[in-house]
Amino acid sequence: MSANIILFVRSPEQLTIAFRNAGLKVTPQRQLLFRLLHDNSTHPTAESLFTVASSEMPGISLRTVYQTLTDLADMGELTSIDFGSGASHFDPNVAHHHHAVCDTCGAIHDVYVDDAPRLTGLDGFSVEHSHIVYRGTCAACS
Amino acid sequence: MSANIILFVRSPEQLTIAFRNAGLKVTPQRQLLFRLLHDNSTHPTAESLFTVASSEMPGISLRTVYQTLTDLADMGELTSIDFGSGASHFDPNVAHHHHAVCDTCGAIHDVYVDDAPRLTGLDGFSVEHSHIVYRGTCAACS
DNA sequence: AATCTGTCCGCAAGAGTTGCAGATTAGCAA
DNA sequence: TTGCTAATCTGCAACTCTTGCGGACAGATT
Ligand SMILES: [Mn+2]
Ligand SMILES: [Mn+2]
Ligand SMILES: [Zn+2]
Ligand SMILES: [Zn+2]
Numbered sequence: 001m002s003a004n005i006i007l008f009v010r011s012p013e014q015l016t017i018a019f020r021n022a023g024l025k026v027t028p029q030r031q032l033l034f035r036l037l038h039d040n041s042t043h044p045t046a047e048s049l050f051t052v053a054s055s056e057m058p059g060i061s062l063r064t065v066y067q068t069l070t071d072l073a074d075m076g077e078l079t080s081i082d083f084g085s086g087a088s089h090f091d092p093n094v095a096h097h098h099h100a101v102c103d104t105c106g107a108i109h110d111v112y113v114d115d116a117p118r119l120t121g122l123d124g125f126s127v128e129h130s131h132i133v134y135r136g137t138c139a140a141c142s
Numbered sequence: 143m144s145a146n147i148i149l150f151v152r153s154p155e156q157l158t159i160a161f162r163n164a165g166l167k168v169t170p171q172r173q174l175l176f177r178l179l180h181d182n183s184t185h186p187t188a189e190s191l192f193t194v195a196s197s198e199m200p201g202i203s204l205r206t207v208y209q210t211l212t213d214l215a216d217m218g219e220l221t222s223i224d225f226g227s228g229a230s231h232f233d234p235n236v237a238h239h240h241h242a243v244c245d246t247c248g249a250i251h252d253v254y255v256d257d258a259p260r261l262t263g264l265d266g267f268s269v270e271h272s273h274i275v276y277r278g279t280c281a282a283c284s
Numbered sequence: 285a286a287t288c289t290g291t292c293c294g295c296a297a298g299a300g301t302t303g304c305a306g307a308t309t310a311g312c313a314a
Numbered sequence: 315t316t317g318c319t320a321a322t323c324t325g326c327a328a329c330t331c332t333t334g335c336g337g338a339c340a341g342a343t344t
Binding site for chain 1 (some may be wrong): 299300301302305309311
C-alpha cells in the first residue's frame with residue numbers, strides 16, 4: 001500500500017515564518033523559490049530550479065538559488081541528495097523515504113518501502129539512517 | 143555472520159589477460175594500478191589511488207589513473223560509486239553488495255545484507271538493481 | 285630503419301559549486 | 315514615513331573533480 005502518503009513539505013507561508021524566526025529576511029527571490037519547492041517531487045537540481053525561477057523572475061541569480069537551497073538545507077527544510085548525475089538534487093520532502101531512479105530519463109521517484117534490513121557483520125558501526133536507491137526503467141520509458 | 147566472504151576481485155594476472163584480450167596494452171602504469179586495486183576494499187578515489195601510485199612510481203600521471211579506471215569500469219572490472227563526497231569512489235569488488243559510510247572519518251565498508259525490500263507502489267518501474275547506503279559512525283570513531 | 289598504433293603526460297577546458305565584494309533592500313526604529 | 319543598518323543579491327572569480335586534446339613516447343610490424 002502506498003496510498004495516503006503524507007508529504008512533509010512546508011508551505012511557503014510556513015517557510016516564511018521559519019525564515020523570519022531564524023533572523024533571515026524573506027525576499028521576493030526566496031518567496032518564489034519557496035513556492036517552486038512546495039509540493040515539488042521532481043527532485044530538482046539548482047540549475048533546473050534556476051531555469052524555472054528565471055522564467056518567472058528574469059534576472060534572478062543562480063547564486064541566489066544555491067544560497068537559498070543551502071539555507072533551507074541548514075534549517076532542515078530540505079535535503080541534498082547526490083545520485084551520481086553530476087549535480088546535487090534537492091528534496092523538500094523530508095519524510096523518511098527512498099528513491100527509484102530511471103536510468104533512461106533520469107526521473108527520480110519517491111519510494112515508500114519497508115526499511116532496509118538491519119546492518120549485520122559490522123560490529124560497532126552505529127547506523128544513523130539508511131537510504132535505498134533503486135535503479136531501472138520507469139513506466140514511461142518502458 | 144560475515145565470515146568467509148568471497149571478494150570477486152580479479153588478480154593483476156587476470157586483469158592483464160583481460161586487457162590483452164580487449165586489445166589494450168599492459169603498461170607498467172597499468173600493472174601498478176592492477177596491483178594497487180587487487181583486494182583493495184578501501185573504495186579509493188582517483189586522487190587517493192594516484193597518491194599511493196606516485197610513491198611507487200614517481201611521475202605517473204593523474205590523467206593515467208583516471209584513464210585506467212575508466213578502462214576497468216568499461217570492462218566491468220570495477221564500478222564507480224558516488225557517495226556525495228565530491229569525488230567518485232572506485233570499487234573493484236563487483237559482487238553485489240551494499241555500503242556503510244562513516245560520517246565522521248569517511249570510511250566506506252562493504253556490507254552484505256539481505257536485498258532491499260521489493261519495490262512497491264511504483265507500477266511499471268522495472269528495477270535493475272538496488273543499492274543500500276547506511277550512514278552513521280564506524281567502530282573506530284565511536 | 286621507417287611506420288604504425290596505442291599509451292602517457294601536461295595542460296586546458298568543462299561542469300558544478302562556493303567565496304568574495306560592491307550595490308541593493310528588508311525589517312525595524314524613530 | 316523616513317532613515318538606518320545588517321542581511322541579501324548579483325556577477326564574477328576561484329575552486330574541485332573530471333575529461334578533451336595533442337605532442338611525445340614505446341612497443342610491435344614491415
Ligand atoms: Mn524524495
Ligand atoms: Mn564496496
Ligand atoms: Zn524514465
Ligand atoms: Zn569512522
